Amino acid sequence: MQEVTPTPPPKHERRKDARPGELLAAALDLFVEKGYAATRVEEVARHAGVSKGTLFLYFPSKEELFKAVVRENISGRFPLWNAQFAAFEGSTAEMLRHCMMLWWERLGSSKASGMTKLMLTEGKNFPELATFFRHEVIEPAHDLIRRILLRGAQRGEFAAVDPEYGVYAVLAPMLFLQLLVHANTSCFRTDGARPLNPQRYLSNQVQTLLDGLLLRPSSSSSG
Amino acid sequence: MQEVTPTPPPKHERRKDARPGELLAAALDLFVEKGYAATRVEEVARHAGVSKGTLFLYFPSKEELFKAVVRENISGRFPLWNAQFAAFEGSTAEMLRHCMMLWWERLGSSKASGMTKLMLTEGKNFPELATFFRHEVIEPAHDLIRRILLRGAQRGEFAAVDPEYGVYAVLAPMLFLQLLVHANTSCFRTDGARPLNPQRYLSNQVQTLLDGLLLRPSSSSSG
């Protein structure tokens, strides 16, 4: 049906797909680099090669721009992840490990993960954004992890831990990594030192988690 | 009639010696709650029960107010800690554990630890404050930890690790805890869930550290 009439989409939405890609990319860069409040919309526009007025043509306010960045880079991906979860066939331990490593590759190591740090620190000053972020990102993420843990429990692989606590234990090292990655403020650099290897760190943490979760602990321990 | 009115508060209250403390306390609260940039000096003043002008009577600028908060709550305490370190008599493993647990009690669990989170996120926008914080807080902290590790190595208790890397390994969980504590933004609350027990978490991390550091690994490992 839509194929016939080329769907005059709500004029708000149509441009969203055509032009604002550059705006969203510029906004992501700057939000992550400088924070939400310290990012000037004019600078976003300039980085995208358009005028300040044009930005407001596509996004009615700075807040909506922020939300669009979150949707574009984070929450928009949950359907895919959820589908992958539904289709996964291996053991839940493998699933968990796969999930975290994939997260690192796709999100954690990308600029987009800076958005989480940003909400962590500026959320209180922009309550509407905080609420939005919780609904769009935090809760879906919790849901996904909770389902993994539940699957483990239902299949007799995992101990039946308090779901919230389990979710939290999974998220903690991910959150930590994000923070380290984006803590590139001069004052926290230990200049000469080798930085942590994120993948190794994650891998260790997964093992530690599994040691605590798996019903028949496989004797092995963190290396 | 007028007698009933609850004492129209005297305009000029004359409490010079108490003022700076009240202002510093208000500033600490607000900086930690809202961040540096988002905190309005007028609000700080109001929280301290004085007018905007009065604040500038005691602190010549917002930046100096911030620095004073840092000195009052963090860097001013290093001399004491350094002295305690010099006087410590037990094993270095005990010392490290003691140091971290004490840090939690005295700083990590207090509002003051929010200042670190603040610098983490706003340092880039306020380079002078970042430099100040590095000199006053980060570097002394690194020094202190480095000395502990060195002591361990010199007494034959610890392996001789790359000092910067060791410092970093010690600080990481502390930093993480601070961030969690102050990430009580609405968007990160797992509302119903029990939060991590900070002391238990720290204790575990110390043990993990020691497993890696101690020369004669006592077979045991993190659970």
Added chain:
Amino acid sequence: MQEVTPTPPPKHERRKDARPGELLAAALDLFVEKGYAATRVEEVARHAGVSKGTLFLYFPSKEELFKAVVRENISGRFPLWNAQFAAFEGSTAEMLRHCMMLWWERLGSSKASGMTKLMLTEGKNFPELATFFRHEVIEPAHDLIRRILLRGAQRGEFAAVDPEYGVYAVLAPMLFLQLLVHANTSCFRTDGARPLNPQRYLSNQVQTLLDGLLLRPSSSSSG
């Protein structure tokens, strides 16, 4: 009904090319009338028919606005004057007279000459502006006059006086005139009286100067 209302003025009037000129004109008026410190940027903007924010669109600060006024009205004209000097063919005595009379017509009698009075009194409070003014105005003016005196000496017309002193002797009456012109403060008005005729005054002063400078003094001179 609404048709009668005298055209509610459009909020955004879009006159980019005209704006800086209008702002500079308003700034010149107000700086000369009230002084630098006492002139409010908002008032400058209002006189130019724009809002305070608009002024900062064209000039990044009050200081830069001031400098732009100086460049526009004074220092920008030196190239022309220098060229005219280089092309002058008559006697140096004529040249000096011509120079001073022209100065009066072009600058001395204009509002712009009020800027000199302003620097005279406020320079100490705004050292950067004072330095700027010295570089942009005072020194070029000294150079120009010095070259005239030098020409007179080299062509055997003038006595070889200490150049700085000579420059000063030329500038003094010009400075004086400027001050009188702008001293139309109520307190210095001799209300009914004819004011000094500037051109006659200047002419006299030139003659006095020449009496002292010319090698063959024409007999008469003040004692």
Added chain:
Amino acid sequence: MQEVTPTPPPKHERRKDARPGELLAAALDLFVEKGYAATRVEEVARHAGVSKGTLFLYFPSKEELFKAVVRENISGRFPLWNAQFAAFEGSTAEMLRHCMMLWWERLGSSKASGMTKLMLTEGKNFPELATFFRHEVIEPAHDLIRRILLRGAQRGEFAAVDPEYGVYAVLAPMLFLQLLVHANTSCFRTDGARPLNPQRYLSNQVQTLLDGLLLRPSSSSSG
């Protein structure tokens, strides 16, 4: 009658004689150095060795402080000068010369003459002070000079010029000298140059004036 009760002077006035000498001196210094608006009352108080509050005990406002400085240093001296004028016995030419040279010694070369420059430049911003200054200083000065010129005319010594114009011709060089003396802004210094000798300058100007005024012109005159 007043002689009996030791005249409890209006409490406003009494201190005026005891304490505020230091305040007036400090105020004179600072007004002359920095201008009226740029002088901070707190700084005046500090220079006088008292607190800001004390200053307001003696002078109800900054404006009144300024007026007191004027009275103390300038207008308060007119009675003496007027008396000396009345008692003078020589020729009016001598009188005029004497008057101007004395003015230089007593006022022109002193800090107090900076007050005139100050009113010249700031008067417009402080109309009440301008009015005050005109009444207290400008008009009495005009009167005094006018009387001298009148005496010259009445005794057949001077031509009967337009009184206001004559007054002005007398005042111009005095005003000029004051301005030069107080134009010690960096931007107007001709650093290496010998400055004008004030007394010689004045002497010359008096002669020029007399050339124009005396009934039997001594042949020479400026054109």
Added chain:
DNA sequence: AATGAATGAGAGTTCATTCAT
């Protein structure tokens, strides 16, 4: 009499947002 802590209106400057073109 003397203090100095406290005030608050007002300054220059920034920036998200609007809208005539």
Added chain:
DNA sequence: CATGAATGAACTCTCATTCAT
């Protein structure tokens, strides 16, 4: 569609003046 000139509310900081002590 796209622009960018224009806005004005909000910010940090200053200083003449007040008044409890």
